[in-house]
Amino acid sequence: MSTNCMLTSMFILYIPVLLCSFHVYCADRISLRYGELIRDNETLVSPGGEFEFGFFSPSGSSGYKRYVGIWYKWDKRTVVWVANRDDPLVNSNGTFGIGTNGTLQVLDTSSRKVHWYWKDDYWCDSCTNANMTVNLKESGNLVLYYNETRLWESFENPTDTFLPRMSMMSSTMILTSWRDRDDPGIGNYTIKKDPLDVGDLNTLIIYQGNTIYWKSMKDDRLSTISDYFSMNPSGCKRRSDYDKSCIDYNVRLVMNFSGMIEVWKEKNRTWSLIQAEPRNICGVYKFCGKFGSCNPNNKLPCKCLPGFMPDVPEKWHSGDFTNGCSENNKACGDRNTFLSLKMMIREDKPQESYMVNDENECKETCLKNCECKSYSYDEQDSCQIWTQDLLNLQEEHPYGQNLSVRVAISDIGNLLSGRFYFLYEFA
Ligand SMILES: *[C@@H]1O[C@H](CO)[C@@H](O)[C@H](O)[C@H]1NC(C)=O
Numbered sequence: 131m132s133t134n135c136m137l138t139s140m141f142i143l144y145i146p147v148l149l150c151s152f153h154v155y156c157a158d159r160i161s162l163r164y165g166e167l168i169r170d171n172e173t174l175v176s177p178g179g180e181f182e183f184g185f186f187s188p189s190g191s192s193g194y195k196r197y198v199g200i201w202y203k204w205d206k207r208t209v210v211w212v213a214n215r216d217d218p219l220v221n222s223n224g225t226f227g228i229g230t231n232g233t234l235q236v237l238d239t240s241s242r243k244v245h246w247y248w249k250d251d252y253w254c255d256s257c258t259n260a261n262m263t264v265n266l267k268e269s270g271n272l273v274l275y276y277n278e279t280r281l282w283e284s285f286e287n288p289t290d291t292f293l294p295r296m297s298m299m300s301s302t303m304i305l306t307s308w309r310d311r312d313d314p315g316i317g318n319y320t321i322k323k324d325p326l327d328v329g330d331l332n333t334l335i336i337y338q339g340n341t342i343y344w345k346s347m348k349d350d351r352l353s354t355i356s357d358y359f360s361m362n363p364s365g366c367k368r369r370s371d372y373d374k375s376c377i378d379y380n381v382r383l384v385m386n387f388s389g390m391i392e393v394w395k396e397k398n399r400t401w402s403l404i405q406a407e408p409r410n411i412c413g414v415y416k417f418c419g420k421f422g423s424c425n426p427n428n429k430l431p432c433k434c435l436p437g438f439m440p441d442v443p444e445k446w447h448s449g450d451f452t453n454g455c456s457e458n459n460k461a462c463g464d465r466n467t468f469l470s471l472k473m474m475i476r477e478d479k480p481q482e483s484y485m486v487n488d489e490n491e492c493k494e495t496c497l498k499n500c501e502c503k504s505y506s507y508d509e510q511d512s513c514q515i516w517t518q519d520l521l522n523l524q525e526e527h528p529y530g531q532n533l534s535v536r537v538a539i540s541d542i543g544n545l546l547s548g549r550f551y552f553l554y555e556f557a
Pocket residue numbers: 153154157169171172
């Protein structure tokens with residue numbers, strides 16, 4: 131019997147009418163031993179009552195579909211983990227427990243079909259099942275133990291939600307969105323650490339397994355996401371799940387089915403959205419393509435820089451901007467000038483960077499190099515040179531910088547009247 135059952139048993143001394151029947155008084159179990167089951171109408175509850183584990187149907191889902199998952203006990207609609215994401219039961223004959231071969235499993239007892247299971251080639255294939263237990267921790271972590279050893283935990287196999295004290299290491303920091311609002315199946319968006327970023331700080335949202343949909347940058351703050359979670363503050367050991375001292379509020383990070391990564395914070399049992407990325411259409415990676423500039427406040431968010439034309443006009447005019455824009459004439463040599471723009475360059479590092487004495491030196495450096503497509507000079511005498519196509523340009527962004535884009539004089543005609551900061555309209 132679980133600890134809770136034993137506690138309940140003690141009441142029997144005082145209230146003899148009550149019996150410790152599992153179904154009636156021990157519903158708030160925190161753990162499950164080998165041989166014990168969670169039925170469709172039963173749950174595990176974490177010791178402090180924050181989280182609950184069991185069968186559920188997503189609110190709004192059509193038809194009778196039963197999933198096994200973890201949610202906030204005080205907010206049953208907010209599900210933080212799902213076992214059988216893509217394989218719901220369609221009746222109420224499901225059970226969850228430790229199977230005969232030591233697996234965790236979700237079983238339809240009427241058809242004997244296993245809808246989800248976990249089994250790894252762990253070190254103790256010959257473990258006595260009798261020494262296995264499943265615990266729901268106050269942190270929301272479901273843990274399978276063999277004696278004191280953790281064999282499996284939901285925190286290392288997240289679905290679409292990060293909770294405080296989950297590991298933020300590259301290998302486990304992968305969340306996959308639900309398929310839709312009421313369908314926990316594998317969806318279109320995955321968030322993970324950028325494998326090319328050695329610092330392990332940047333985050334990517336990947337669309338359908340192969341397209342970058344969003345990339346974090348410094349001002350998005352998600353690059354330092356662990357701050358939100360007090361990931362491993364000193365004195366907070368991941369394993370001591372009963373020690374709540376390192377979290378004083380609820381926070382969760384969700385890879386939403388809509389493609390947004392969201393940070394939600396709870397106060398007085400109400401969730402508020404404190405951050406979402408991409409925060410507008412211009413945050414979507416390469417939304418306007420090369421040499422396209424994005425303005426989220428415009429009806430048509432993308433336009434080509436002056437002197438540039440859409441690569442594939444039919445697509446561009448139908449609202450697909452991904453092909454971007456090209457110069458009318460290849461800019462190189464004396465018949466060139468620079469467009470001075472105030473722009474945000476999202477997630478696009480310059481290919482070269484120099485210290486110079488003044489802006490003119492930066493400009494000359496660019497002019498001398500036919501490969502140079504644009505430069506940016508700042509007051510600290512730093513000269514940045516882009517030899518590759520400019521991507522992810524955004525207007526009217528608080529972090530905008532001065533950017534000079536090389537164009538052929540013949541291409542911009544009467545626009546050539548000194549400095550202008552998007553005073554043009556491009557039809
Ligand atoms: C759950 O349902 C079973 C029958 O399927 C019933 O025997 C049991 O009492 C129910 N348990 C609870 C906690 O309602």
